[in-house]
Amino acid sequence: MNNIVSIAVKEIKHDFRDRRTLLFMLAFPIVLMLILGLALTNAFSSNVKLGEMKVLVKDTSHGGPLADAFTSFTAELKKSDIHFETIKKGVNGLEEIRQNRYDGYMELTDSGISLYGNNQSAIEGNVIEGMLKAFTDKYNAVSAVAKVEPAKVSQLFVPSASANGSYIKETSVNANRQPGSMDYYAVAMSVMIGLWGAMSAGRLIRSEIVQGTAPRLVATPVRRSELFAGKVLGSIVQNFLCVLIVVLFSKFAFGAYWGEHLGIALLILLSEVVMSVSLGLGVSYLFKGKASTGILLLFVQLASFFGGAYFPVSVSGTDMANYIVLASPIRWANHALTELIYGQSSVFSAAWPAISLNLGLAVLLLAVSAVFMRRKEGL
Amino acid sequence: MNVLDIRGLTKKFGNFIAVDNISLSIREGEIFGFLGANGAGKSTTINMIASLLRPSSGEILILDRDIAKQSRFAKMNLGMVPQDLAIYEDMTSYENVSFFAGLYGLRGTELKDRTEEALQFVGLADKAKSYPRDFSGGMKRRLNIACALAHKPKLIIMDEPTVGIDPQSRNYILNSVRKLNEDGCTIIYTSHYMEEVEEICSRIAIVDHGKIIAEGTKEQLTATITDMKDIRIEVKSLTDVPADQLRLIPGVRTVRLDEMEPVIRIHSDAAVDNLNRILKELIASGAEIRSVEEQEPNLETVFLTLTGRNLRD
Numbered sequence: 210m211n212n213i214v215s216i217a218v219k220e221i222k223h224d225f226r227d228r229r230t231l232l233f234m235l236a237f238p239i240v241l242m243l244i245l246g247l248a249l250t251n252a253f254s255s256n257v258k259l260g261e262m263k264v265l266v267k268d269t270s271h272g273g274p275l276a277d278a279f280t281s282f283t284a285e286l287k288k289s290d291i292h293f294e295t296i297k298k299g300v301n302g303l304e305e306i307r308q309n310r311y312d313g314y315m316e317l318t319d320s321g322i323s324l325y326g327n328n329q330s331a332i333e334g335n336v337i338e339g340m341l342k343a344f345t346d347k348y349n350a351v352s353a354v355a356k357v358e359p360a361k362v363s364q365l366f367v368p369s370a371s372a373n374g375s376y377i378k379e380t381s382v383n384a385n386r387q388p389g390s391m392d393y394y395a396v397a398m399s400v401m402i403g404l405w406g407a408m409s410a411g412r413l414i415r416s417e418i419v420q421g422t423a424p425r426l427v428a429t430p431v432r433r434s435e436l437f438a439g440k441v442l443g444s445i446v447q448n449f450l451c452v453l454i455v456v457l458f459s460k461f462a463f464g465a466y467w468g469e470h471l472g473i474a475l476l477i478l479l480s481e482v483v484m485s486v487s488l489g490l491g492v493s494y495l496f497k498g499k500a501s502t503g504i505l506l507l508f509v510q511l512a513s514f515f516g517g518a519y520f521p522v523s524v525s526g527t528d529m530a531n532y533i534v535l536a537s538p539i540r541w542a543n544h545a546l547t548e549l550i551y552g553q554s555s556v557f558s559a560a561w562p563a564i565s566l567n568l569g570l571a572v573l574l575l576a577v578s579a580v581f582m583r584r585k586e587g588l
Numbered sequence: 589m590n591v592l593d594i595r596g597l598t599k600k601f602g603n604f605i606a607v608d609n610i611s612l613s614i615r616e617g618e619i620f621g622f623l624g625a626n627g628a629g630k631s632t633t634i635n636m637i638a639s640l641l642r643p644s645s646g647e648i649l650i651l652d653r654d655i656a657k658q659s660r661f662a663k664m665n666l667g668m669v670p671q672d673l674a675i676y677e678d679m680t681s682y683e684n685v686s687f688f689a690g691l692y693g694l695r696g697t698e699l700k701d702r703t704e705e706a707l708q709f710v711g712l713a714d715k716a717k718s719y720p721r722d723f724s725g726g727m728k729r730r731l732n733i734a735c736a737l738a739h740k741p742k743l744i745i746m747d748e749p750t751v752g753i754d755p756q757s758r759n760y761i762l763n764s765v766r767k768l769n770e771d772g773c774t775i776i777y778t779s780h781y782m783e784e785v786e787e788i789c790s791r792i793a794i795v796d797h798g799k800i801i802a803e804g805t806k807e808q809l810t811a812t813i814t815d816m817k818d819i820r821i822e823v824k825s826l827t828d829v830p831a832d833q834l835r836l837i838p839g840v841r842t843v844r845l846d847e848m849e850p851v852i853r854i855h856s857d858a859a860v861d862n863l864n865r866i867l868k869e870l871i872a873s874g875a876e877i878r879s880v881e882e883q884e885p886n887l888e889t890v891f892l893t894l895t896g897r898n899l900r901d
């Protein structure tokens with residue numbers, strides 16, 4: 210056990226002293242997260258910013274409860290940046306709408322209110338229509354009550370109660386929290402560097418051969434299984450530490466949201482790192498020399514691209530592209546983390562499939578590596 | 589007592605026989621020279637002793653124990669100084685020695701003391717916190733040796749430990765080898781520098797085409813050569829020496845120009861009287877001769893006679 214720890218510590222020291230590794234594993238994802246997170250903010254936002262809204266009003270009524278209530282209504286909406294202007298003599302309200310000078314045009318008569326919307330500003334028109342509907346519903350309710358119990362009318366039309374919020378009912382297709390761009394890229398980059406562990410693991414054995422230290426290591430009384438275990442352990446710890454640093458940096462420096470179950474999220478990432486290290490090691494035993502580095506590089510880049518590391522990728526239908534997306538380890542982890550962080554599934558059902566898939570593959574790949582290692586002379 | 593016994597050792601790579609039925613014994617306290625040209629089977633033999641390669645057949649015993657059956661015991665008593673530097677450039681000298689010593693089971697104060705002792709032995713105690721990437725070639729070679737010493741092995745294999753270093757570091761290493769031997773360590777030493785082997789080895793084996801073709805002390809080996817002579821000619825400069833012309837003279841086997849001194853070394857058949865012809869060629873080419881000496885055969889002569897080529901070919 211001591212030998213395994215010694216070898217693992219050596220691996221960790223080696224990687225953390227290598228400036229290129231640090232730049233690659235820490236600085237690059239953090240900078241990429243910052244750039245993509247800031248550049249694509251709008252692409253992830255579900256809010257629509259509305260400016261000042263102007264409504265032209267033509268009042269031909271002769272006073273009365275409806276006119277009074279409408280005056281109160283317009284005064285309240287002014288607080289929400291919806292301004293009502295009384296039409297001047299000789300001005301055609303409909304023409305003003307056509308010219309896009311107002312977002313709506315209302316005609317108030319003794320018999321009721323007519324609203325003309327502006328097709329060129331549909332969202333604003335819908336907002337005005339929705340609020341006017343809320344007003345008329347309330348007015349109708351008051352009228353109905355007045356016919357039965359006139360004394361209770363005042364309780365229904367308390368001005369403070371009709372403050373701006375009471376005319377606006379918030380409805381949403383998905384009321385749950387949705388990831389912003391920084392939230393998305395915090396997860397995506399952390400998952401991506403988790404997979405990058407495959408590349409450093411692919412060099413675990415070859416680096417000893419290239420450095421010339423392989424003969425000395427084999428000449429020591431350390432069993433090859435210990436050497437293997439130490440290297441795997443060291444690589445897992447080193448890669449997971451990098452992932453952890455990126456996660457914590459994104460959380461505390463960029464304010465990325467990691468949900469209520471950070472421990473489980475880290476467990477998903479740890480399982481991904483274990484799988485990645487096993488993948489790198491397995492490929493390095495299956496393919497000799499630089500071929501393994503090339504294969505791993507290609508795999509990691511494709512998996513990153515199709516797995517949603519650089520932009521969100523959705524799965525629909527059954528075509529080949531979807532199979533490729535679903536085969537990306539980045540997609541598994543990304544999907545599991547999104548489900549976990551945004552509460553779209555229970556903690557168990559969000560995390561367990563990805564963790565078990567990662568660990569299952571890791572066991573398989575490590576077993577393949579171990580078989581090849583036993584057959585080989587030297588390292 | 590034998591520190592190493594090799595019996596019928598063979599290694600095949602496919603149809604190629606790299607080591608062919610070698611048997612050898614090395615006694616405690618010896619510095620055993622292992623000579624062979626590139627591809628002779630010397631490194632393959634050493635790699636099998638160090639458990640880097642598995643023998644196709646035969647057995648290797650270290651301190652009377654079969655390394656195939658008691659691998660851990662054998663490795664605990666073996667130190668390996670590989671020909672290529674086997675050190676981590678991004679770990680300090682201390683960390684390098686300590687890491688490898690730790691793999692031999694040393695811990696705590698013992699590990700610290702042995703690490704410091706090994707660094708002291710190779711003259712790198714003051715560089716304990718320095719990184720090998722900042723070292724000269726000689727310092728790296730010394731650190732390479734220190735990494736094999738800290739666990740105090742009974743047998744050390746040194747494969748070309750002085751290759752590519754300056755004369756000062758080379759002398760330091762050779763003195764270290766002698767000192768290790770005085771301290772009771774048995775050493776297997778390989779080198780392309782025949783003078784080194786002559787200088788420090790108590791017994792020598794010459795390997796060619798996977799077989800040991802000669803074995804014994806320097807005196808025993810040179811005594812077997814009676815039909816060769818060595819001619820040493822010191823000149824002012826080597827620029828005018830017609831080496832190709834000299835090689836055409838009857839009886840001349842090899843001509844080597846040693847730029848360090850500068851000296852011409854000629855191996856020739858003892859039966860052919862060709863010294864006058866050699867000198868005439870040199871004078872005709874304008875070479876300024878300072879001294880001429882006919883020497884007794886040395887190891888190089890032995891090697892050449894037995895293998896038909898120079899060690900450095």
